[in-house]
Amino acid sequence: MSTDIQANKTMPAFNNDQFTNLLNKFNESGPYYTSYPSISGWVEAFDHHDYEKALKDFFAGEGKDTPIHLYVHIPFCAKLCWYCICNISISNDRARIQEFVNYLLREIDMLRNFFEKNSIKPNIREIHLGGGTPSHLYTDQFAQLTERLSTLVDLNSLDEFAMEIDPRTTNKENLKFYADHGVKRISFGVQDFDANVQLAINRVQPVEMIEALLPPNIRSIFDGLNFDLLFGLPLQTRKTFRNTLETVKRLSPDRVTLLKYAHVPDVRKHMKAIHDADLPPPDDLPLMFTEAVQTFLEHGYEWVGFDHFAKPTDDLGMAVKNRTVGRNFNGFTTGTTSHLIGIGPTSTGAFGNYYSQNFFEFHDYFKAIDEGRFPTFRGYRMKKDDVIRRDIMFRLLCDQRVNFEDIDVKYAINYKEYFEYELAELRHQFIQNGVLDFSGTTMGITTLGRCFIRHVCRVFDTFNRAANYKIPRPVLKSNRSLM
Numbered sequence: 001m002s003t004d005i006q007a008n009k010t011m012p013a014f015n016n017d018q019f020t021n022l023l024n025k026f027n028e029s030g031p032y033y034t035s036y037p038s039i040s041g042w043v044e045a046f047d048h049h050d051y052e053k054a055l056k057d058f059f060a061g062e063g064k065d066t067p068i069h070l071y072v073h074i075p076f077c078a079k080l081c082w083y084c085i086c087n088i089s090i091s092n093d094r095a096r097i098q099e100f101v102n103y104l105l106r107e108i109d110m111l112r113n114f115f116e117k118n119s120i121k122p123n124i125r126e127i128h129l130g131g132g133t134p135s136h137l138y139t140d141q142f143a144q145l146t147e148r149l150s151t152l153v154d155l156n157s158l159d160e161f162a163m164e165i166d167p168r169t170t171n172k173e174n175l176k177f178y179a180d181h182g183v184k185r186i187s188f189g190v191q192d193f194d195a196n197v198q199l200a201i202n203r204v205q206p207v208e209m210i211e212a213l214l215p216p217n218i219r220s221i222f223d224g225l226n227f228d229l230l231f232g233l234p235l236q237t238r239k240t241f242r243n244t245l246e247t248v249k250r251l252s253p254d255r256v257t258l259l260k261y262a263h264v265p266d267v268r269k270h271m272k273a274i275h276d277a278d279l280p281p282p283d284d285l286p287l288m289f290t291e292a293v294q295t296f297l298e299h300g301y302e303w304v305g306f307d308h309f310a311k312p313t314d315d316l317g318m319a320v321k322n323r324t325v326g327r328n329f330n331g332f333t334t335g336t337t338s339h340l341i342g343i344g345p346t347s348t349g350a351f352g353n354y355y356s357q358n359f360f361e362f363h364d365y366f367k368a369i370d371e372g373r374f375p376t377f378r379g380y381r382m383k384k385d386d387v388i389r390r391d392i393m394f395r396l397l398c399d400q401r402v403n404f405e406d407i408d409v410k411y412a413i414n415y416k417e418y419f420e421y422e423l424a425e426l427r428h429q430f431i432q433n434g435v436l437d438f439s440g441t442t443m444g445i446t447t448l449g450r451c452f453i454r455h456v457c458r459v460f461d462t463f464n465r466a467a468n469y470k471i472p473r474p475v476l477k478s479n480r481s482l483m
């Protein structure tokens, strides 16, 4: 089994008997480990007081001068996509959206005042405008937002300023406007180019429309373009998806994010508009995925983590080569920043050993800001065990390998004792199936195993374990040999 996918550019065939049990695993739902613990493990006993304490603690230590990523959540969209799992609100009521923008500006003010009061000078290096649909803001609202953000950081000095765009809500003039206001990288929600699939998901955006937005003189004003794609959508087949991939190749985005459609009609009632009978057979999903991986690799993209692809000339592609890939709530990153502060309803933060999340409901979000409180409603303070496990998971996700000797040294543990349960599980579940390799004290994910990194991470996840599992105590390093 090869662990060097970037060198051999070949995805092994998936549809043979050896992998039957893995095929079932592929479709298991489970955490994506954009954080550890996953949000379900955070506690509501983490309010604005805890958030302020966490910020002070972080910036007094590790956070001093450290590059920071700022995420801003714009929850509004023009029209509901039936597949959408995001935290959104459909509205075209401009007064309502402006009311929200006013509160968002006040949250930015609150953060800036907090920094000033505590003599904190955050080294914000990256901003990501996500949602929802930031491009659903009117340009004057967008300008209000960037103007206020520029009181936190000089937007022209940023390493990265990215923005999510629904192509149906923009035009070439607006794209130029965003670039003039500092945006360097744009991401289009594409999902699929097939006309029938687009109808079945209530999102009609013909390829000609997207192409017309991206002539060379527009492409050249941005450092990079990402397409979001989904597989597993209604009426998608392996054949139609191959056609979509051909179109993607032709339009040649710098990055692609390829996610499996999560169909959870019990959680997102609007997904009931998607008929189960229209969904592709579950056994086709790993094939769609591996065919897409193969297509992108053959076309020269680097495979980032398990669900991102980037041209070798793109910062993210270079991060693969330089082994600096990072992970945050937006997926795989260049690794320039490891700490994230979130603004806007439902936004999550991840800085130092802390996680936090803002209120979901506008009412709660607005009330907190009216009362001068950060709108935090839950969070988590990581323990040493969480930090060790997150480190292992993020190394597996980002580099597809982890050297346990390094972990022993970094955390003063003996991995063979500390992870006795996990190593036995890995041997049982994954090594025999060709998902994992061991070489000395380094554990590597094989090429095929990339489809299952999340499942491997789950073995290290004590929050999703049997109730009788006991977290081992750190012990002194005494034995470095292979499991």
Ligand SMILES: C[S@@+](CC[C@H](N)C(=O)[O-])C[C@H]1O[C@@H](n2cnc3c(N)ncnc32)[C@H](O)[C@@H]1O
Residues within 6 Å of the ligand: 077, 083, 084, 085, 086, 130, 131, 132, 133, 164, 165, 166, 167, 188, 189, 190, 228, 229, 230, 259, 260, 261, 262, 263
């Ligand atoms: C915030 S948007 C992207 C920007 C903009 N709102 C748009 O749709 O063009 C949401 C992204 O989340 C992902 N997403 C939404 N619903 C999903 C689902 N049910 N399963 C997996 N990914 C989903 C898709 O990649 C989608 O492009």
Ligand code: SF4
Residues within 6 Å of the ligand: 076, 077, 078, 079, 080, 081, 084, 085, 086, 088, 131, 132, 133, 166, 189
């Ligand atoms: S996919 Fe994008 S545009 Fe569609 S509802 Fe979700 S966030 Fe809004």
